[in-house]
Amino acid sequence: MKSEHIPKATIERLAVYLQILGNLGRDGVNIISSDKLAQACKVNPSQIRKDLAYFGEFGVRGVGYYIQELITAIKQSLGIDRHWYCALVGVGNLGRALLRHNEFARRGFIIRGAFDCDQDKIGKVESGLEVICSKRLKTKVRDLGLEIGIITTPPERAQRAADYLVESGIKGIINFAPARIAVPEPIPVEYVDYFHQFYALAFHITLSQHRA
């Protein structure tokens, strides 16, 4: 099998597989079967084989998957076998926290530009990056080769940030602001709000208590 439409859930699971394979690899394991990996991820083994089948044949029948090879294959499939340069728009509390968070670079997402439209912030230096006026995004995106935009503005300014980013030729957007944004069709947007998971947890706890 190869390509066609790939379910969103598959992409999410690939990220999980990657996480677990990484931990296993660090523990010195070399080979794993879909069955064992499935146990570790708490999914169905067929599910794993099917998810991987969208991208190619990475296993060896009768043997299983070579962990390092599989990690490489999944990274390639997701497009994270390379660096991505990012623009961060909105240098507030959250923005600053992300700029300081060096996990970004470790995972291959390198924030190379920090932008804000507040005159008081422009010119200041945050984690080694000078804060630049959002209106200058276009030039910077071109000059620095930025491909991903990270929105960390307050919700009411998220749409404007998105507009600047789109206009500047950015290729995709991660929106941390608690607001939906509208962008032209081809540009993918992902929303991040970990309170959604808190809500889901509150729901599940409440549900099980209601049953009891």
Added chain:
Amino acid sequence: MKSEHIPKATIERLAVYLQILGNLGRDGVNIISSDKLAQACKVNPSQIRKDLAYFGEFGVRGVGYYIQELITAIKQSLGIDRHWYCALVGVGNLGRALLRHNEFARRGFIIRGAFDCDQDKIGKVESGLEVICSKRLKTKVRDLGLEIGIITTPPERAQRAADYLVESGIKGIINFAPARIAVPEPIPVEYVDYFHQFYALAFHITLSQHRA
């Protein structure tokens, strides 16, 4: 309709509806139809009606939904029409960032205990909370009425943190550590890792470039 099994995707969408309704409410809108809300969320209007139908009848035929009422109804459905007291385990960089992040309290998730097993950290004060030895979780969970555990340890210590939390009688866990954890059946766990969204974005960008 009422209760039965509710899709995970429905819960996620309810959180999105809530976000958008909140923003609309602040803008002074009072009533909205499933059609308009659907446009704002970029989902199918039937989807919205069906999602809500799992929990009750909140709309008025021929009219639409009263926004404030709907917000209340969704919050009740999710179980976030109340406060939740939380225990945070693992006072590293991420843990400290979350402790400082006052959005938690604003959204009704109040972190009332900070725990770590590192002797150097125990006794120190972070954002007004004294860091307590993880082994004392049980007493504190009882005395402070903590219901949700937030794991922010390094991945290799996530399972132990989970074990302490489960033993202490916690009702649910949010795991920020990049590792899967095993807990007894009835206790719900939600995983938070925003790099998954970065991966999804990288994938979509790569895909569309491949097509071009």
Added chain:
DNA sequence: TTGATTTTGTTACTTTTTTCACAAATCAGC
């Protein structure tokens, strides 16, 4: 080399989720 055993890749089947379509309810104007 053959046969037993393992485990993948893939097709067929099952279940779940989403979308469609329409009756039931509401409201405004006459």
Added chain:
DNA sequence: GCTGATTTGTGAAAAAAGTAACAAAATCAA
């Protein structure tokens, strides 16, 4: 109070995702 215009709630249909089952490939022992 009736008529027409809306818009919900919901059962039926369609689409999508997940699971099971098995042939094909690989390994190993005899």
